[in-house]
Amino acid sequence: MEARVLLREAIERLKASPAIDHWQRGRERIEAEELLAHVLGEDPDPRQRVAPRAAARFRALVARRARGEPLPYIKGWTEFRGLELRVRPGVFVPRDSSEFLAEQAIRRLRARRAPVLVDLATGIGTIALAVAKAVPRASVWGADVSAEAIAQARRNARRLGLRARFVVGDLFSPLPRRLLGGVDVITIHPPYVAAHELADLPEEIRAWEPEHTLTDHSADGLGIVSRTVREAPAWLRPNGWLLMEADPDRARDLRRVMVRGGFRDVRSTKGGALPITRVVVGRRPV
Ligand SMILES: C[S@@+](CC[C@H](N)C(=O)[O-])C[C@H]1O[C@@H](n2cnc3c(N)ncnc32)[C@H](O)[C@@H]1O
Numbered sequence: 001m002e003a004r005v006l007l008r009e010a011i012e013r014l015k016a017s018p019a020i021d022h023w024q025r026g027r028e029r030i031e032a033e034e035l036l037a038h039v040l041g042e043d044p045d046p047r048q049r050v051a052p053r054a055a056a057r058f059r060a061l062v063a064r065r066a067r068g069e070p071l072p073y074i075k076g077w078t079e080f081r082g083l084e085l086r087v088r089p090g091v092f093v094p095r096d097s098s099e100f101l102a103e104q105a106i107r108r109l110r111a112r113r114a115p116v117l118v119d120l121a122t123g124i125g126t127i128a129l130a131v132a133k134a135v136p137r138a139s140v141w142g143a144d145v146s147a148e149a150i151a152q153a154r155r156n157a158r159r160l161g162l163r164a165r166f167v168v169g170d171l172f173s174p175l176p177r178r179l180l181g182g183v184d185v186i187t188i189h190p191p192y193v194a195a196h197e198l199a200d201l202p203e204e205i206r207a208w209e210p211e212h213t214l215t216d217h218s219a220d221g222l223g224i225v226s227r228t229v230r231e232a233p234a235w236l237r238p239n240g241w242l243l244m245e246a247d248p249d250r251a252r253d254l255r256r257v258m259v260r261g262g263f264r265d266v267r268s269t270k271g272g273a274l275p276i277t278r279v280v281v282g283r284r285p286v
Contacts, residue, residue: 004046019068021202068204092213100271102130125153132162140164189245194221229261236284251277
């Protein structure tokens with residue numbers, strides 16, 4: 001069967017799926033092409049003939065996607081700032097929007113002599129590994145409460161030949177105490193969905209990604225970030241930065257939490273594909 005016929009059929013199937021969030025025009029075509037490329041091992045030429053076994057495999061993968069399974073779980077990897085990160089079910093799927101958080105960290109760390117980064121709630125090592133790649137002389141730490149995520153982060157670091165240390169535990173608790181007062185930049189992309197908003201998430205997120213990666217079960221989605229703001233000053237160097245990825249609708253609340261916590265130069269920063277607040281930043285209190 002010709003690739004273009006298979007693709008057309010897949011696009012129709014994905015478009016009809018109620019489990020997929022159809023927020024982006026043309027998303028179904030991009031995903032169908034990615035799945036066919038995954039099966040064929042190369043970008044498909046629309047006119048090429050696809051062997052029956054490959055066609056059957058492609059249709060099976062399209063059926064999984066139509067049930068809402070995130071594409072990176074199906075392919076087993078995702079790309080983040082040019083890094084191929086392996087990702088399996090049981091962990092959060094890195095989002096393109098977090099590239100802006102990584103860029104904010106990289107810019108600040110490049111200006112330091114012996115830069116130290118702590119990436120809290122690191123998941124599969126997303127921000128930590130992007131920084132390790134861009135600033136190879138940085139000392140990079142990633143921490144996450146999920147042992148499964150940290151195992152995947154370590155595997156990613158090994159595969160990519162990047163130097164980063166990953167530890168399991170609640171927020172700062174697993175970090176060595178020698179880092180106290182010595183960290184230049186702390187990043188966190190926290191679970192920031194409020195408990196009552198979970199039900200409003202698209203099915204492909206709610207039904208597939210683990211709940212503890214999405215929400216901290218607080219009423220306002222600010223539970224983990226408030227703790228981070230309280231605990232971060234002890235770990236930061238003078239003039240060190242706390243950078244937090246934010247729900248754009250809650251950036252103002254987050255700024256208030258940081259200002260109340262004594263942070264200086266607190267501001268929202270916009271970036272990435274959409275002109276909305278992505279990251280709230282502040283400097284360590286004096
Ligand atoms: C939104 S995901 C972000 C993952 C990764 N930083 C990224 O951007 O792809 C939130 C992460 O927070 C972790 N997490 C949840 N509660 C935590 C806690 N109390 N301490 C540390 N990590 C936590 C989850 O396991 C999950 O990996």
